[in-house]
Amino acid sequence: MKLLRFGKKGYEKPGILDRDNNIRDLSGIVRDIDGEVLENELTRIRDIDISSLPIVDGSVRLGPCVAKTGKFICIGLNYSDHAAETNAPIPSEPVIFNKWTSAISGPFDDVEIPRGSKKTDWEVELGVIIGRSGRYIEKDQAMDHVAGYCVINDISEREYQIERGGTWDKGKGCDTFGPIGPWLVTKDEIEDPQNLDLWLDIDGKRYQNGNTQKMIFDVVTIVSYVSQFMSLQAGDIISTGTPPGVGLGLKPPVYLKPGQTMHLGITGLGEQKQKVVSAG
Known part of the structure; x- marks a missing residue:
């Protein structure tokens, strides 16, 4: 999976890249791409039918790919x-x-x-x-x-x-x-x-x-x-x-x-x- 975060700085939403390089909105599935999600939710994300998720405008800003980094x-x-x-x-x-x-x-x-x-x-x-x-x-x-x-x-x-x-x-x-x-x-x-x-x-x-x-x-x-x-x-x-x-x-x-x-x-x-x- 290629996980990402998109949107205005400080207001990024979680996303995933599909096979056609479209950004799909994951915000209905997880709240963000952060440590808690990485530790507990990767299997659930992997099991999703990505094609059912909303497509995001490809011109959107991409933020840092992980949030709430401690170190x-x-x-x-x-x-x-x-x-x-x-x-x-x-x-x-x-x-x-x-x-x-x-x-x-x-x-x-x-x-x-x-x-x-x-x-x-x-x-x-x-x-x-x-x-x-x-x-x-x-x-x-x-x-x-x-x-x-x-x-x-x-x-x-x-x-x-x-x-x-x-x-x-x-x-x-x-x-x-x-x-x-x-x-x-x-x-x-x-x-x-x-x-x-x-x-x-x-x-x-x-x-x-x-x-x-x-x-x-x-x-x-x-x-x-x-x-x-x-x-x-x-x-x-x-x-x-x-x-x-x-x-x-x-x-x-x-x-x-x-x-x-x-x-x-x-x-x-x-x-x-x-x-x-x-x-x-």
Whole structure:
């Protein structure tokens, strides 16, 4: 299933994509696409005759594909070739940091360059959405806790992240720095999350072109590892790292400017497109 949320910001309704790529309104079945629904209602949604649901105007805004996320967890330096381009050592354990949930935005919403920013960067990433709560999860049970996957653009302000002291978090969680979607694709539709192509273009120029085969720590390892340090709740998001081609790694570095357009996607998970604007 490809689950989604549509409508005006803050007033999104739940939806599902049918085989003809029409958006169908799920609001008569569930109240939203959130952790409680992911944990308890996926089977009921799967059993519905989707063709009986109302069709939604295809021009509608798509919001973040999951609501009420409690934690937005990120894994850093998880592609060996990305670690190399940033002159960072290969981590011996997953590097965990956070994006604030206030950074979450829709897949086609504008991305804002923060006031005073000089080094706003891009990162296409595979997102894992938790569908069953748990902690101290063993690897052989990790996939039981995954609802599905999505595209994430892990926008990063490198000066704030690296040069301003403290942890990475201040450069990762600015408003609009976490576009997710367009869909939450349930795990049964993705045969192998460790063989997905990822790509990102800026104004039509390809900068990132990778595959999840290059992840140092795979999805199973990440879910299990993170759960040793915190409980995972349904609706939580884990962003699993980015392949090479980020602005920081270029020589000389290249960063986003107002007026540019980012276009990114992952095999089977859809595409995003964002216009870059200055924060108001």
